Amino acid sequence: MRDRIAIALAGAAAGLLAWNLYKMFLVLPDEAMQGPIFRILFFHAPAAMVGMTGYFVALVLSILYLSSNQLRFDALAASIIEVSLVFSLINIVTGSIWARIIWGVWWTWDYRLTSQLVCILIFAAYLMLRRGIDEPTQRARLSSALCIFGCIDVVIVWKSIEWFRNLHPGPVLSIRTGGGHMDPAYERVFYWNLLALLLVGISLVLIRTRQEATAREIDSLRRLAHAQ
Amino acid sequence: MTEAILLENVWKYYGDYPALRNYSLKIEEHSCWALIGRNGAGKTTLLRILGGLTPFQRGTVRIFGEPPRSARARRQIGFLGHGIGVYEDLTARENLVFFARLAGMAHHAAVADTWLERVGLTGAGNMPVRQFSRGMRQRLALARTFLHRPSVLLLDEPFTSLDDRAIRMLTELLEEARQRGATIVLSTHQIREALAAASHVGVMENGKLRYAGERTAEMLEDPSLLYSFYAA
Amino acid sequence: MQHERLLLGEAKTPERLARPAFTLATPLRELVQAWWIARKDLAIELRTKESVNAAGAFAITILLMFSFAFDPTEAENRAYFGGLLWLVFAFAGALIFNRGFARELPNECLDALLASPLSPSSLLLGKAISIFAMLVLVEFASLLVFGVFYDVRWWRHAGPLAGVFLLATWGIAVIGAVFGALTVNLRLRELMLPILVYPVLIPLLIAATELSGTLFQNQPFSSDQLLWVRLLIVFDVVFTALAAALAETILLN
Numbered sequence: 001m002r003d004r005i006a007i008a009l010a011g012a013a014a015g016l017l018a019w020n021l022y023k024m025f026l027v028l029p030d031e032a033m034q035g036p037i038f039r040i041l042f043f044h045a046p047a048a049m050v051g052m053t054g055y056f057v058a059l060v061l062s063i064l065y066l067s068s069n070q071l072r073f074d075a076l077a078a079s080i081i082e083v084s085l086v087f088s089l090i091n092i093v094t095g096s097i098w099a100r101i102i103w104g105v106w107w108t109w110d111y112r113l114t115s116q117l118v119c120i121l122i123f124a125a126y127l128m129l130r131r132g133i134d135e136p137t138q139r140a141r142l143s144s145a146l147c148i149f150g151c152i153d154v155v156i157v158w159k160s161i162e163w164f165r166n167l168h169p170g171p172v173l174s175i176r177t178g179g180g181h182m183d184p185a186y187e188r189v190f191y192w193n194l195l196a197l198l199l200v201g202i203s204l205v206l207i208r209t210r211q212e213a214t215a216r217e218i219d220s221l222r223r224l225a226h227a228q
Numbered sequence: 229m230t231e232a233i234l235l236e237n238v239w240k241y242y243g244d245y246p247a248l249r250n251y252s253l254k255i256e257e258h259s260c261w262a263l264i265g266r267n268g269a270g271k272t273t274l275l276r277i278l279g280g281l282t283p284f285q286r287g288t289v290r291i292f293g294e295p296p297r298s299a300r301a302r303r304q305i306g307f308l309g310h311g312i313g314v315y316e317d318l319t320a321r322e323n324l325v326f327f328a329r330l331a332g333m334a335h336h337a338a339v340a341d342t343w344l345e346r347v348g349l350t351g352a353g354n355m356p357v358r359q360f361s362r363g364m365r366q367r368l369a370l371a372r373t374f375l376h377r378p379s380v381l382l383l384d385e386p387f388t389s390l391d392d393r394a395i396r397m398l399t400e401l402l403e404e405a406r407q408r409g410a411t412i413v414l415s416t417h418q419i420r421e422a423l424a425a426a427s428h429v430g431v432m433e434n435g436k437l438r439y440a441g442e443r444t445a446e447m448l449e450d451p452s453l454l455y456s457f458y459a460a
Numbered sequence: 461m462q463h464e465r466l467l468l469g470e471a472k473t474p475e476r477l478a479r480p481a482f483t484l485a486t487p488l489r490e491l492v493q494a495w496w497i498a499r500k501d502l503a504i505e506l507r508t509k510e511s512v513n514a515a516g517a518f519a520i521t522i523l524l525m526f527s528f529a530f531d532p533t534e535a536e537n538r539a540y541f542g543g544l545l546w547l548v549f550a551f552a553g554a555l556i557f558n559r560g561f562a563r564e565l566p567n568e569c570l571d572a573l574l575a576s577p578l579s580p581s582s583l584l585l586g587k588a589i590s591i592f593a594m595l596v597l598v599e600f601a602s603l604l605v606f607g608v609f610y611d612v613r614w615w616r617h618a619g620p621l622a623g624v625f626l627l628a629t630w631g632i633a634v635i636g637a638v639f640g641a642l643t644v645n646l647r648l649r650e651l652m653l654p655i656l657v658y659p660v661l662i663p664l665l666i667a668a669t670e671l672s673g674t675l676f677q678n679q680p681f682s683s684d685q686l687l688w689v690r691l692l693i694v695f696d697v698v699f700t701a702l703a704a705a706l707a708e709t710i711l712l713n
Contacts, residue, residue, distance in 0.1 A: 071243070136242065137242055137243055220245035223242060226268075
């Protein structure tokens, strides 16, 4: 049943993505000041939003695991963080490409990109921690604790780097154009793409969660075999 | 007699694998239980759960009616695991004073000195543990475990690799503890020494209790009787 | 033995093992127990001097190496001194907090501590206090050397500088203690600890750098920069509270 939902979601995501790409490339005109590269922002910002949302959903799941001791919460949290990490990477890479075209440099120390990089480091460490612990219950407990620390730190990091940038200004990546508003036509595609990326993310999480459940089953069978 | 230790339908999982399955056991006050079982049977896990060192997923565990992590329970427990639990860089006396303090005892220095004498380490009291021989370390570990006169003693394979002097000392300490009404649970592979000290026996296999009851004279004569309780 | 008497009071809140612990105990008792742990660690450190010597030597070496990377006598480089110093402390600090919980591993002393009436949050706070003390010592020594090598008259602002250093060092100590506890039983502990700690410390290092840099350039704090002081305080309070709350979850496995 869950497989069918995953496939349906993946199909919907693919379809929506295809439709959006069509709209983006063939229907919408180039943006006045930025040219064709502007289209990358339809992926850049939604990826960040999906990623960030993922981290905080994982925070809630980690707290749920610690209250209930049910390993499925932990498996879900880990899957979501892994997928969110991918979206954060998409955010960084697309931001970098955009910066190269617009500003001529691969990296601008824009506060949002920098904060996103710190998030990537924190949650990459989360994944490394999980790899380093064999025993599932201990792994769940420690990574849940780490997720709580990490998510709270993300908030502090974001704010502190923003303040830092206010004191030491530099080039800024912005989805706002011209007078600070996005044209409604662009905005529509933007939000549809946000939905598409969200659906992609959810399908990936469903696949990953299934892998985690299988891995746990193998682990317990292995322990059972060794105990005989 | 009240129950000193109560385990009811306890399950402990490592991931999805149960190390303890539906484990239930009542241990009366003043009794001395020897837990026998093969490696991997769950003896260490059980003792760690009782000592409040490992969480468990399902069931109830009570030490004199309190959960094992409560401060009151922990004040009454003396735990000796596989490691000796003393600091290499502190002297014997400093170690005992430190642990006496943690246990909430008022006259740490006096307690430390008394116990150093009790385990025959008075002369070495100001030596760092780093310079101790193995036998001396084992005796210091016993001092650390017993010094706060715990009402519940949890000992994981305490007889392992003890020399004869230390075995005698441990047996004396166990006897003394029982005289003053303590409850003792020890796991062991050294069946003879443990059975001699024990009033009850528990046989564990694969996380389950195969037998739990009084230690009989026949068991003392022929310990291999206990192996008949294993299913496999 | 009639001279035994229980000194500690009753626990106020029942602590359940099967579900995670967010425990609250009498604050004063916690602090006293934490102090015992810190004292024990500092006594051992005084005897062996392993962490402090290593961290101190490392700090001075890095200060020396940086003098080759850029010319400390050039005026425009003086703007970087705040950042330089805090990088040195962050790296040297790793040598200190790496040892934090690792000291409890030989002879399974950690089990003995956890089985005793000591509360896990006291253990964590005690470790943080001992890391803090050792780090402050290393920082002071480094500051002396730094003042000489880089011609920075930091003593003119000793008061505010002390405030910044104490706040920031406490943050490093708490994070070092928490992640030290988290990784204590892992086989890749020494590798994982810096990877976990440094990203989390970034806001604290930014704040400390900004504030120290300003003081080294003989400027008073502007209202903008008081924001950084507030950040340090928030960081310290939030993570200390979180550490105390999650201590049992992290330490019991």
